[in-house]
Amino acid sequence: MNNGELLALFKEKSVRIDAVMEADLAIVESPLLAQIIRHAIFQGGKRIRPLLTLLAASLVGDPPADTARLAISFEYLHAASLLHDDVIDHATLRRGAKTANTLWGMEPVILAGDYLHAHAMALASEVGGPTAMALIGRATAAMVESEFLQMHNAQEILISEEKYFQVLMGKTAALIAAACEAGIGHNQGTAEQRAALRTYGTNLGLAFQIVDDLLDYLGDPAKTGKAVGNDFQEGKMTLPLIKTLARAEAKDREVLVGLLKATPQERSGQQALAHTIIEKYQGFALARTQAESLLAEALAGLAIFGETPAKAPLAGLAHYVLSRDK
């Protein structure tokens, strides 16, 4: 399945997902609350999480009709966490549009996030029962714990690879893994099948984030819509830099550590120097190799399913994550 076919399939499924959300959100009473939630949900977004729930469920046969309603609960949880993230970061733009907190202020946006959060969990419980709820409970706890870990890490100059992956696990991978596992669980998947989907989702989430880190250094701003070198300028340690620091000779290491201790203004002029040192120790290539091996492991786990039609898009998605340029 090539990227074009994959995107066409995803487009088709995401139209259906959006229709299910449209119908479901009719229960919101307050006009302002409905407006904020619609802004959070329908202002872009790739629907990766609900797509994964649907595809995972399809691996073991036609999924129950209500699987789409279970699937959207993962999009809601994602949207709820973005609403609160943007309040916390005082973010003004997301997906090229003004953030909800910019448009309506902090108060209604915190509350709208709470609503979406509670509604997602109630929906997941109604459709997916205790199995889905246990998965979501663990994933949301992991998301918050990782934010606290990240706050704690932000006080340190140097972050180990282990801590880097610990944050990624909670921040991105836990919810994606839960979306995958809940999908196959909802179609009576066995413990072995569930474990395979958990690995697939976890590794896909980790690889996605590593590629994000690479694009921050190497991406084309015209495609990514973001300036190059944001992470480095903010003093944020991501995998290319972590790999480099672990291998660099003393003097190169000192240069990098010195830059990380400097102010953002001082760092912004030294972007090219950092880039050169990371290249010298193959920091980018090593990070990419790690993303590749995570995805290879994810796909190897799917071997237990034989050749079902839902497998091609899951494999395609893994390749897409590696090849994406935005």
Add this chain to the structure above:
Amino acid sequence: MNNGELLALFKEKSVRIDAVMEADLAIVESPLLAQIIRHAIFQGGKRIRPLLTLLAASLVGDPPADTARLAISFEYLHAASLLHDDVIDHATLRRGAKTANTLWGMEPVILAGDYLHAHAMALASEVGGPTAMALIGRATAAMVESEFLQMHNAQEILISEEKYFQVLMGKTAALIAAACEAGIGHNQGTAEQRAALRTYGTNLGLAFQIVDDLLDYLGDPAKTGKAVGNDFQEGKMTLPLIKTLARAEAKDREVLVGLLKATPQERSGQQALAHTIIEKYQGFALARTQAESLLAEALAGLAIFGETPAKAPLAGLAHYVLSRDK
């Protein structure tokens, strides 16, 4: 059961509730997250909601051993909503102590509220299953909807009695009613028994809030710990004022409406005038009568249970709500 016996019983049960929360919260990993949650939970609080869950469950026989774990989910939900409320209101004090947002800032407190919220729902699902989750889903949605209704109402000078009760339903009564209904539901209560507890909880919550409104005008600051007349000074329409405006002659009505349109500074000097007009039309007495009849209806509904030991504290609590002076 007199107030003294009642408070002794509640003290005994709340010690047990606190112990269950202590044990449960050991799962929190981040030290800062644990600190914020402990501050939110153990810095005071009357444990009304979990007490009601336990008492409601006891109405139909000895409750299952895990009822206390279901009960604490309601305290968590309450605490989570207070954490977010205090962030939204930039509140600096609660229960005589610095608020969490004052101590640790907005970011970790929004996240801690999210954690507690998600954990409460996962716990309720695990212990109480889909029945408890459906109740909690509806109650949390009602809580947020009522906040939006209140924001909307704040743009208007005059609020109808209907809108006043609509806000109260979501703000206080919905979660208390859910705590009661979940308790008896968890001990295999019938649909009729569940409905009786829903009415009890709803009416108790409404009456509690009406008495709160009365104390704002009539309370002794030395006991309530709050200045008299806060609500009026903020231009907030509560039941005594609503009842008065519905009955007042044109000229008295004009005086009150004029004050409500004035600035808080102008209103603060006219507290005594407003008080006199409310007295003249029996606004306080009418509000109290309504609280009394709500509680009478709550207690009448409990008649179906015969004379079980759990009934006395539920009746006692209704009387306590009416007689409280703080």
